[in-house]
Amino acid sequence: MSDKTMTPEEVVGRLRSGMTIGIGGWGSRRKPMALVRALLRSEITDLTVISYGGPDVGLLAAAGRIRRLVAAFTTLDSIPLEPHFRAARERGAFAMTELDEAMFMWGLHAAANRLPFLPVRAGLGSDVMTVNPELRTVRSPYADDEGGYEEFVAVPALRMEAALVHVNRADRLGNGQYLGPDPYFDDLFCEAADTAYVSCERLVDGFGSDTVPQTLLIGRHCVTGVVETPNGAHFTSCVPDRDRDEPFQRMYATTPWSVFAERFLSGRSEDDYQRAVQAWHEEQR
Amino acid sequence: MTGAAAQGAAAQAATLISRSEYCVVACAEAWRDNGEILAAAMAPVSSFGARLAKRSFAPELLLTDGEAMLVGLDGEVEGWLPYRRHLTMVTGGKRHVMMGASQIDRYGNQNISCVGDWSRPARQLLGVRGAPVNTLNNPVSYWIPRHSPRVFVERVDMVSGVGHDRAAAAGATRFHRIPRVVSDLGVFDFETPDRSMRLASLHPGVTVDRVRQATGFDLVIGDDVPYTREPTAEELRLIRMVIDPDGLRDREVTAS
Secondary structure, eight states: OOOOBOOHHHHHHTOOTTOEEEEOSBTTBSOOHHHHHHHHHSOOOSEEEEESBSHHHHHHHHTTOEEEEEESOBOOSSSSSOHHHHHHHHTTOSEEEEOOHHHHHHHHHHHHTTOSEEEESOSTTSTHHHHOTTOEEEEOSSOOTTSOOOEEEEEEOOOEEEEEEEEEEEETTSOEEOOSSOOTTHHHHHHTEEEEEEEEEEEESOOOTTOOGGGEEEOGGGOOEEEEOTTTTTTSBBTTTBOOOHHHHHHHHHSOHHHHHHHHSSSSSHHHHHHHHHHHHHHHO | OOHHHHHHHHHHHHHHSOHHHHHHHHHHGGGTTOOSOEEEEOSHHHHHHHHHHHHTTOTTOBEEOSSSEEEOTTOOEEEEOOHHHHHHHHHTTOEEEEEOOSEEOTTOOEEOSEESOTTSOSEEOSOOTTHHHHHHHSOEEEEESSOOTTTBOSSOSSOOBOOHHHHHHTTOOTTOOOOOEEESSEEEEOOSTTOOOEEEEEOTTOOHHHHHHTOSSOOBOOSSOOBOOOOOHHHHHIIIIIIOTTOTHHHHOOOO
């Protein structure tokens, strides 16, 4: 069987401008930041980004790489409003498909199951319908208890050309394991994508006989590439391996983009980034 | 006690109870008789209300640790609630959430997405998050720590949480419920013929005029508006000694 390990640069080498890319994690939690940083080091732009948004969206938006964002929110969790996402929206920097959190999830389910849509009791009555005039509704073919035929929003499949996710452990074949409390929707992102790239804190040769079965979230049948990137979710959380780097996140949220980018994102590799982070922390002591 | 003496005693007690403590009790009351459901809250005072309800009159309520676990009052884990299951709790109706609102109108339409024109907002906020699915599926109440005409507006800029008029127009009323809105000035409900917002009770120390001035639309106000109920002695002890010993409630509620 094939060894799917690759470098962040090799992952990005398979992506193209104009692609639709899904990014796993949730808010400022278990985001594939090393892969996002590799994207930022490339010339790739004009992306449609599908994300339960956190600093992944903030970084890509600030760097002008997003043509359209598909999201229900963008947040840093401990800092509710993502400053770079905010600034980009307020200058009209990209188009947006603003969906409800559940609509988003059922869009992923539809894509993973090769369905064109799934019905959801969400969106009707809200301005999600106004700002997404392409959304259609569907009526239940079955009568409810009162003899009515309820109308639902038909959430279209959120199919994507590539998915990027970060987990705690992965093997060389592409099986991914999460060890934190919440899988988020990373398995669905991989299943909804034509190609999926999994970065991990640590590459393992098999998971061992004492593995908790439910932690094996991502199956190799839907994974194209595996990347070992220790601290690759930085500065988002990747528990139990790493907590969110709150001091660094605060600095990120309060530093002008050009200053942040020059100091932390102008290097030639993920190693350069990690060294710059380490140097910053040493300065703070 | 005679009526007058009882009133005097109540007034004396009232001077010792802070506004924020009335707010905690008013939030807690949202979850009375809700049964075995998740009490979800986002802000300090509404969270204290949920904990007060569970510690006193609604021990059957479920609480989360703010991430993916269901926990008891002592923090002991009793269940697993990652986002995917949390959303099923919403759509299954086994949850009553108290959300915040950057804007809310007379029919309970709520906005947390952005201020100004959506296509290029003057102020981008969180996004609609789960407000659309919440309002159509499980009871949604609101906690608004600073009652002002900028929050209680004639029309919200981006309907995130669906109000009564919009739910009716969309034919989406089947599980739509907004039991109450609690602010630092009073408690509000929609028990009116056209489901527009009504002043249900005033927190002691607040006048009807004050509420009217702080609201950007015409509230329904009855002739004889009651005061929000006082916390019991035991509830006060729980709030002050157990639930919020650091007094975070007075940082969120600064009105007097």
